[in-house]
Amino acid sequence: SRKPRQTVPHCALWRPSMTDFSLVDLDRIIAARTNASPEESWTAKLLSKGHSKVAEKFGEEAIELVIAAVSQDDDAMTNEAADVLFHLLVLLKAKNIPLADVMTELARRTGQSGMAEKASRAS
Numbered sequence: 001s002r003k004p005r006q007t008v009p010h011c012a013l014w015r016p017s018m019t020d021f022s023l024v025d026l027d028r029i030i031a032a033r034t035n036a037s038p039e040e041s042w043t044a045k046l047l048s049k050g051h052s053k054v055a056e057k058f059g060e061e062a063i064e065l066v067i068a069a070v071s072q073d074d075d076a077m078t079n080e081a082a083d084v085l086f087h088l089l090v091l092l093k094a095k096n097i098p099l100a101d102v103m104t105e106l107a108r109r110t111g112q113s114g115m116a117e118k119a120s121r122a123s
Helices: 023-033 042-048 051-070 074-094 099-109 114-122
Strands: none
Touching: 023 042, 023 074, 023 099, 042 051, 042 074, 051 074, 074 099
């Protein structure tokens, strides 16, 4: 079972409230760190190794998410889900695929049922 999270007053945080934080915000942070020194930024270090290494790291994080889900450890699953989202956005950056393109594809898919969308990909 999940432990209740301690609330911190908004004014005490050094960044905007996480309830206001989005994938677009994370994508902007990743973009800003792209040109940083690999000695100072994990994002820059990972990107400097090329898209295959970024894809490998994304795969590792995805496996850790599955393990957390199967073990029914909600806190670990939350942490691993955050890692997966972060590394997915880094992978998109490594492949020069804008997050907006992914969001557009998701929006397109929500216009029909999941079953119909899946069937349309099979043909």
